[in-house]
Amino acid sequence: MKPNLGSQEYSDLVKRMSPPSNTVVNCLKAFAVGGLICCVGQVIINFLMSAGLSKDDAGMYTSIVLIFAGTLLTGIGVYDKIGEFAGAGSVVPITGFANSVAAPALEFKKEGFVMGMGAKMFIVAGPVLVYGTLTSILVGIVYYIIR
Amino acid sequence: MKKTGQSIKFQEKISIASMSSIVGPMEGEGPLKNYFDVVLSDIMNGEDSWEKGEGKITADALALAIKKSGRKREEIDYIICGDLLNQSVSSTYGARDMGIPFFGVFGACSTIGEAMTLGAMLLDGGFAQNILVGASSHFCAAEKQFRFPLELGSQRAPTSSWTVTGCGAAVLSRQGEGPYITGATTGIIVDLGITDVNNMAAAMAPAAVETLRAHFKDYGAKPKDYDLIITGDLGYLGKDIVLRLMGNAGYDLSNNYTDCGIEIFNREKQKTRNGGSGCACSAVTLAGCFFDKLKKCELNKILFVPTGALMSQTSVQQGESIPGIAHAVVIET
Numbered sequence: 001m002k003p004n005l006g007s008q009e010y011s012d013l014v015k016r017m018s019p020p021s022n023t024v025v026n027c028l029k030a031f032a033v034g035g036l037i038c039c040v041g042q043v044i045i046n047f048l049m050s051a052g053l054s055k056d057d058a059g060m061y062t063s064i065v066l067i068f069a070g071t072l073l074t075g076i077g078v079y080d081k082i083g084e085f086a087g088a089g090s091v092v093p094i095t096g097f098a099n100s101v102a103a104p105a106l107e108f109k110k111e112g113f114v115m116g117m118g119a120k121m122f123i124v125a126g127p128v129l130v131y132g133t134l135t136s137i138l139v140g141i142v143y144y145i146i147r
Numbered sequence: 148m149k150k151t152g153q154s155i156k157f158q159e160k161i162s163i164a165s166m167s168s169i170v171g172p173m174e175g176e177g178p179l180k181n182y183f184d185v186v187l188s189d190i191m192n193g194e195d196s197w198e199k200g201e202g203k204i205t206a207d208a209l210a211l212a213i214k215k216s217g218r219k220r221e222e223i224d225y226i227i228c229g230d231l232l233n234q235s236v237s238s239t240y241g242a243r244d245m246g247i248p249f250f251g252v253f254g255a256c257s258t259i260g261e262a263m264t265l266g267a268m269l270l271d272g273g274f275a276q277n278i279l280v281g282a283s284s285h286f287c288a289a290e291k292q293f294r295f296p297l298e299l300g301s302q303r304a305p306t307s308s309w310t311v312t313g314c315g316a317a318v319l320s321r322q323g324e325g326p327y328i329t330g331a332t333t334g335i336i337v338d339l340g341i342t343d344v345n346n347m348a349a350a351m352a353p354a355a356v357e358t359l360r361a362h363f364k365d366y367g368a369k370p371k372d373y374d375l376i377i378t379g380d381l382g383y384l385g386k387d388i389v390l391r392l393m394g395n396a397g398y399d400l401s402n403n404y405t406d407c408g409i410e411i412f413n414r415e416k417q418k419t420r421n422g423g424s425g426c427a428c429s430a431v432t433l434a435g436c437f438f439d440k441l442k443k444c445e446l447n448k449i450l451f452v453p454t455g456a457l458m459s460q461t462s463v464q465q466g467e468s469i470p471g472i473a474h475a476v477v478i479e480t
Contacts, residue, residue, distance in 0.1 A: 005353070005392070007340035014341065014349040017387055019305040026302070074298050083300020090300050103298035107291055110196045124299060 030089030033082065037093045041066055063094055070098030075106065100124040153358075154332040154365035154475075161267040162323030163478070164277070165215035166434035169208045171286065171312030174423075174431065177412045182435035183313075184211060190287060190312060198236060201285035201314075205230070205241025208314035209281050216277070216318035223247050223318070224275035227266050229258035230283045230426055231310075232292060237283050241314070247279065255455030256351075256380045257334070258282040259315060259430040260474030263451075264331040266319045267476075281316035284425030293344070293460060304345035308382050308424035311411060315430025317438075326441040330477040332362040336457065338470040344463055348385030348408075348421055351454040354471030355381060356392045358452060362475045363398060370400050374446045377437060378473070379429035379453035382408040382422030407432035407453075429453040441480055451476045 041062050048058035073079040079099045082090045090096050101121055108120035122129065149156045168183045175186030185207070192200040192207075205228065213220055226245065228238040229252040242249050254261035262280035269275050289310040290297055319328065337354040355378050363369065370376060370393075381389060386406045393400050407429045408422030423432075433451055440446040454473040463469065 005339065010339040010353065011341070013391075014346065014388070017391075018346065018349070018384055021305055074300075077298065079300045080298050081300075084302055086300075087302040096300065099298070099300050103296035103300075106298055107296035110198075124295065 033086035034089035067098040070095030074102040152365040156330040157271040161328040164318040164320040164323040166317040166438040167211035168431040168434035197287040201237040202240030208316040212316035227262040228281040257453040257455030260453035282426035282430040283314035284427040306346040309419040310425035311428040313427040315434035332475040334358040334473040350469035351471035352385040352388035355473040358473040380408040380424035
């Protein structure tokens with residue numbers, strides 16, 4: 001049953017009346033926080049390289065440190081507050097990926113370690129893993145052909 | 148009982164003998180904090196999960212409503228109760244130990260309106276003397292079921308709402324003092340094709356408009372016949388849409404219309420975006436604030452219109468739009 005108003009007409013009305021997201025401010029916040037996370041990563045890399053690690057090893061250890069930091073901040077209830085402020089700025093870096101795995105793991109622990117935490121841990125990150133892997137395979141095939 | 152169109156007028160005076168409200172910590176910091184019976188300091192309510200916590204809140208609120216009504220548990224003929232969680236688990240576990248015949252109902256966030264209407268119908272029809280009605284929701288449990296994990300670092304959309312934690316309950320009776328439920332208009336399902344799960348207000352507002360229009364038409368009434376018209380959880384955006392669409396239909400609501408989602412939180416301080424939502428939003432706002440004002444005769448006739456978005460994760464993921472519903476209940480002193 002529909003009232004005397006078309007779907008399209010109503011959709012346009014809702015669009016006009018809904019408060020918009022503040023894109024400019026959100027972009028600036030995302031840039032600042034995302035940039036800051038990357039700077040922290042760079043500091044860690046430089047520190048590890050100055051301690052004698054190769055660039056590849058330093059990069060790997062930096063990833064491990066950032067993933068740990070993202071998970072820890074999720075566990076103590078800080079990362080969601082950073083995310084509320086920074087939006088994409090804290091979603092895109094590797095810490096955001098850690099958060100997207102740790103958050104459902106915490107949430108679904110109550111349903112048990114197997115069918116709860118184990119099964120639901122990747123409800124957010126799952127699509128990234130699936131399509132990330134798929135894309136890497138496709139890119140690999142293309143690279144193999146045009147190399 | 149007299150039925151016209153979608154609306155009925157009860158022959159008996161259906162007394163709201165008591166109402167109880169239990170809310171979470173955040174609602175206890177809002178503008179209505181002094182109206183609620185119990186403000187919890189622990190959102191788990193002493194249980195080890197949010198879902199169990201909500202069930203306990205429901206159990207406590209139902210028991211409190213019976214106690215406040217001065218009736219014994221054995222005098223209650225039926226419980227009519229609902230919530231947002233799958234299979235209405237909060238209501239089920241909340242009423243599990245009560246030993247009272249039970250009807251579980253689902254009307255999403257309009258549930259308290261549905262329960263009050265059905266309860267008043269049963270009483271008016273002579274099938275019961277006292278009926279206990281209730282509706283509950285829980286912020287964390289609702290986020291877990293409908294949105295993302297709580298600790299996920301995501302931004303809330305400006306149109307998103309904040310699910311109220313709590314339970315509102317009432318004992319309806321064929322005997323007792325006012326305020327009385329004197330009539331009701333049962334809503335039709337209205338769907339104008341909204342698919343944005345972060346904009347429930349837009350999905351529900353047309354349903355509120357349809358129910359209000361049906362009510363005024365069936366009753367031959369005008370908005371000014373009521374001291375206050377109160378929708379459930381449309382928030383700021385939904386209120387604006389209702390005002391505009393009702394204005395287009397020739398009904399001016401600008402002087403005596405509010406929404407529970409606006410009343411329950413302080414938007415700026417509590418960062419609740421579009422306002423409160425959930426079954427408990429309208430239930431505890433009525434049970435706390437407006438019931439108190441009716442008792443003190445600060446309000447004498449209200450039209451209470453809880454609104455609901457009848458969606459599930461599955462149906463939305465399958466590309467369905469979000470249908471809305473609204474039930475109007477006339478309450479007079």
